[in-house]
Amino acid sequence: MSTRRQFLKAGAITVGGFIVPWKQGMANTTSLPLDPAEIPKFVDPLPIPAILKPRGKGKNAASYKVTMTEFQQQVLPAGLPATTVWGYEGSYPGPTIEARRNKPVIVKWINELPNQHFLPIDTTLHGSEPWQPEVRTVVHLHGAHTKPQFDGWPEDWYTSNQRKNFAVFRYKNDQEPAALWYHDHAVGNTRLNVYAGLAGLYNIRDKVEEALNLPSGDYEIPLLLQDRSFSEDGSLFYPSVSPVPTAPVPSVIPIFAADTIVVNGKTWPYLEVEPRKYRFRVTNGANGRPFRLQIIPDAAPETSLPFHQIGTDGGLLGAPVPVGKRAPDGKPAGPQVTVAPAERADLVVDFSSYSSGDELTLENINIPDFPFRDPATTGLVMKFKVIESKGEDTSVLPAALRPVPRLDPADAVKTRNLTLDRVTDEYGRPKFLLGNARWMDPITEKPRLNTTEIWNFINTTPNGHPMHVHLVTFGVLSRRLFDVEHYKATGKIIYLSPPDKMLPPNENGMRDMVRVPAGSVVQIIAHFNIPGKFVWHCHLLDHEDHEMMRPFQVVPGRRRGHKDRDDDEKDQHDDD
Numbered sequence: 001m002s003t004r005r006q007f008l009k010a011g012a013i014t015v016g017g018f019i020v021p022w023k024q025g026m027a028n029t030t031s032l033p034l035d036p037a038e039i040p041k042f043v044d045p046l047p048i049p050a051i052l053k054p055r056g057k058g059k060n061a062a063s064y065k066v067t068m069t070e071f072q073q074q075v076l077p078a079g080l081p082a083t084t085v086w087g088y089e090g091s092y093p094g095p096t097i098e099a100r101r102n103k104p105v106i107v108k109w110i111n112e113l114p115n116q117h118f119l120p121i122d123t124t125l126h127g128s129e130p131w132q133p134e135v136r137t138v139v140h141l142h143g144a145h146t147k148p149q150f151d152g153w154p155e156d157w158y159t160s161n162q163r164k165n166f167a168v169f170r171y172k173n174d175q176e177p178a179a180l181w182y183h184d185h186a187v188g189n190t191r192l193n194v195y196a197g198l199a200g201l202y203n204i205r206d207k208v209e210e211a212l213n214l215p216s217g218d219y220e221i222p223l224l225l226q227d228r229s230f231s232e233d234g235s236l237f238y239p240s241v242s243p244v245p246t247a248p249v250p251s252v253i254p255i256f257a258a259d260t261i262v263v264n265g266k267t268w269p270y271l272e273v274e275p276r277k278y279r280f281r282v283t284n285g286a287n288g289r290p291f292r293l294q295i296i297p298d299a300a301p302e303t304s305l306p307f308h309q310i311g312t313d314g315g316l317l318g319a320p321v322p323v324g325k326r327a328p329d330g331k332p333a334g335p336q337v338t339v340a341p342a343e344r345a346d347l348v349v350d351f352s353s354y355s356s357g358d359e360l361t362l363e364n365i366n367i368p369d370f371p372f373r374d375p376a377t378t379g380l381v382m383k384f385k386v387i388e389s390k391g392e393d394t395s396v397l398p399a400a401l402r403p404v405p406r407l408d409p410a411d412a413v414k415t416r417n418l419t420l421d422r423v424t425d426e427y428g429r430p431k432f433l434l435g436n437a438r439w440m441d442p443i444t445e446k447p448r449l450n451t452t453e454i455w456n457f458i459n460t461t462p463n464g465h466p467m468h469v470h471l472v473t474f475g476v477l478s479r480r481l482f483d484v485e486h487y488k489a490t491g492k493i494i495y496l497s498p499p500d501k502m503l504p505p506n507e508n509g510m511r512d513m514v515r516v517p518a519g520s521v522v523q524i525i526a527h528f529n530i531p532g533k534f535v536w537h538c539h540l541l542d543h544e545d546h547e548m549m550r551p552f553q554v555v556p557g558r559r560r561g562h563k564d565r566d567d568d569e570k571d572q573h574d575d576d
C-alpha cells in the first residue's frame with residue numbers, strides 16, 4: 001500500500017476550511033506511486049552543482065550561456081530508475097553562477113525544451129489558457145537588484161520553437177553579497193516548471209566578506225532543499241486532481257507538499273564532513289514545503305548539535321545567532337532555522353566535537369501549522385558522516401560579521417496596507433489574492449523612484465504565506481498578531497502582540513522573503529531605486545500561479561531635473 005494512499009486515507013486534514021491533501025486520481029503517469037519509505041536513504045553522496053564557466057570575461061562583464069533542456073538524471077539512489085527532469089545546462093539543479101559585487105554578469109538564457117509539458121497544466125489559470133503554448137519559460141534571478149527588462153517579467157516568456165527562443169539578461173550585482181537563486185517564472189506555469197527542475201544557485205561575493213575568513217572552498221556547501229513525489233518508474237509526480245470536487249481536471253491545488261526530500265537534486269543524500277567548521281548556504285527551493293532544521297547526533301537522538309545562523313536572504317547578519325538547540329525534554333529551545341519556500345539561511349556548523357565514524361542527521365522538525373511531515377520520511381533531510389580531518393581548520397566564526405544596511409522608518413514617504421485575502425474562484429476552489437486584486441487588474445502599487453516605503457502585509461487568510469518582493473532587499477520592522485475579524489469589519493488594525501515577539505534575531509536581517517503567518521501583520525521597509533514594472537507575490541508556487549501575484553511599478557519622482565545616471569542604452573542590447 002503506498003504511502004501516498006495511506007496519507008490520503010489518514011488525511012482528511014483540514015486547514016482553514018479546506019482539505020489540503022490531494023487525491024491520486026488522474027496522474028500524469030500510469031505508474032504507481034513510489035513509496036518514500038522504501039527509497040534507500042543516505043546511500044548516495046550529496047551532489048554539488050558545478051560552477052558555471054563564463055564564455056567570455058570582458059572588462060565590463062562576465063558573459064554566460066545557459067540552455068534549458070529535458071534529460072534524464074539519477075535523482076533517486078543508484079539502482080532505482082532515472083528521472084526525466086528539466087534543467088539548465090543539462091543539470092538539475094542548474095550550475096551555480098559565481099558573481100562579484102558590482103561586476104556585471106550577462107546571461108543568455110536559451111529555451112531548448114520540448115513543446116510538451118510532462119506535468120499537468122491547468123488551463124483555467126490566467127496565462128495558461130488552452131491557446132497558450134504548453135512549454136513557456138522566463139528566468140527570474142531571485143533576490144537580484146536589476147532593471148525590469150532583465151527581471152523575468154512573468155508574461156515575457158518564450159518557447160523553444162519561437163524565432164527568438166532566448167533572452168539576454170544583464171545583472172549588475174550592485175548589492176550586498178548574498179546567496180541568490182534563479183528559477184523559472186512563466187505566468188501560470190511557474191509551479192510546474194520549477195518542479196520539473198528549473199532552478200539554480202547564484203552567489204554574489206566581495207572582499208569584505210572574504211576577509212571574515214568564514215569556512216570556504218570545500219567547506220562552504222550549498223544545500224538546495226526541495227520535495228518531490230515519484231512514481232515507481234522514476235517519473236516525477238505532480239497532482240492533477242484538486243481536493244475540491246467541482247474543480248476542473250487537471251487543476252491547481254491549494255498547496256502541494258510532496259513526500260520525498262531532495263537536496264541538490266538527490267533524494268536523502270549524505271555528506272562526508274571533517275571534524276571542523278562548515279558553512280552551509282541553505283535555499284528552500286520547494287514549491288510549498290517549509291523546513292525547520294536541526295542537526296541530531298545519531299548516538300544521542302534526544303539531543304541536538306546547536307549551530308549558528310550568519311545570514312539571511314539579503315546577506316550577512318550583524319552577528320552570528322546561536323540556533324538549533326533542544327531543551328532537555330527534546331523540545332526546540334530558542335531561535336530555530338525555519339525556511340519557507342524561497343527563503344535562504346546562511347549557517348555555520350562546527351563538527352569538531354565529533355570524530356571519524358560519527359554520524360549526524362539533518363532533520364526537518366515539526367512546524368506546528370504545517371502538518372505534512374512524516375518523521376520517517378519528510379522529517380529527514382540528509383546525513384553528515386564524519387571522516388578523518390584533512391588538516392587544520394583555520395576558518396573563523398567572527399563575533400561581528402557585517403553591519404546590516406537597515407532602512408530608517410523615518411525616511412518612509414508612504415505606508416501601504418496590503419491585504420492577503422482568501423476568496424473562492426468560479427470552480428469552488430480557494431483562491432488567494434493580494435489587496436483583493438488579481439494579476440491582470442490595474443497596477444495599484446506605484447512607489448516613486450528613489451523613495452522608501454513601508455508595506456504592511458495584512459494576512460486575513462487562515463494560512464501562512466511567504467511573501468516576496470522583486471527588485472528590493474527589505475527590512476522587517478515587525479511581525480504581530482492582529483484581530484482579523486475586527487479588521488474585516490472596520491478596516492482597522494488592533495494588534496494582539498508586541499512588535500518584536502515574533503521576529504527572532506536570526507530572521508532580522510535584510511530580506512527579500514518574509515513569512516506572514518495566519519492572523520498576522522508583517523511590516524516591511526524598502527527603498528525603490530530602479531524605475532519600471534516588477535512583481536510581488538506569495539512564493540507558495542500553487543498560490544502564485546493562481547492569482548496571488550501582483551505587479552508594482554516604480555514611477556518617476558516629482559523632482560524635476562533629477563538625473564539617475566542611466567545606462568539604459570548600454571543595457572538594452574537584448575541580443576547576442
Ligand code: C2O
Nearest residue numbers: 140142185342468
Ligand atoms: Cu523566487 Cu518572483 O520569485
Ligand code: CU
Nearest residue numbers: 465538540543
Ligand atoms: Cu500564499
